[in-house]
Amino acid sequence: MFFVLPLRPGGAAAVTVKEAEHASSRVVDEQAERVGTRIRELRRSRGLTLVQLAGRTDLSHPFLSQLERGHARPSMVSLDRIAKALGTTQVELIAAGAPGLPDAEAGRADVLRAGEGARNQFPHGEVRLLTRGRRAFDPIEWTGTSSEFGDYFRHPEDEFVHVVGGALLLDLEKDGTVRLDVGDSVYYPGGTAHRWCSPDGSRFHLVVVKQKPLENA
Structure with missing residues (x-):
């Protein structure tokens, strides 16, 4: 089931109902804000507008705007579409939500505790990276x-x-x-x-x- 958000002229794109419901007018948390910032950085480095990214991902322009500001979380399918359009991966976008290892520790063993690790929560589930860096x-x-x-x-x-x-x-x-x-x-x-x-x-x-x-x- 899909919910179509209004767009400026240039075509319609859809987000799931659950994604629309999970968008808000304030930052979800620091991780969502960091992921959104990374998406915006990559989009701008590729010379893409939000409308152009919406066209490449079949996601709505308003929803992508909320993602970039940390006001919403994407599903893994939506994150996959965004990653492909920006020439990166879901994992790298999720990893942007958490600090990596300091350079001095990059070559050493790293223990990740149960409550640690970059994660993406979405309707009906969660993904957590089990490594850092x-x-x-x-x-x-x-x-x-x-x-x-x-x-x-x-x-x-x-x-x-x-x-x-x-x-x-x-x-x-x-x-x-x-x-x-x-x-x-x-x-x-x-x-x-x-x-x-x-x-x-x-x-x-x-x-x-x-x-x-x-x-x-």
């Missing part, structure tokens, strides 16, 4: 309760998914849909269309390990 791969903790499939994700990096809790319906488009339960895992190569949801609306808990883009490794 620049690493060879991106391990991610993903929880959610949505029982409806969203748009497909498709990225050039390989990805590994392990189910820690609950159950998951994984739709691999051409390869069909498979149910994954606790202890199950799947690995798929870059370019594979994929999306997932809960079979019954109960909470699923995943560890997702994503290959680092070659240019950023």
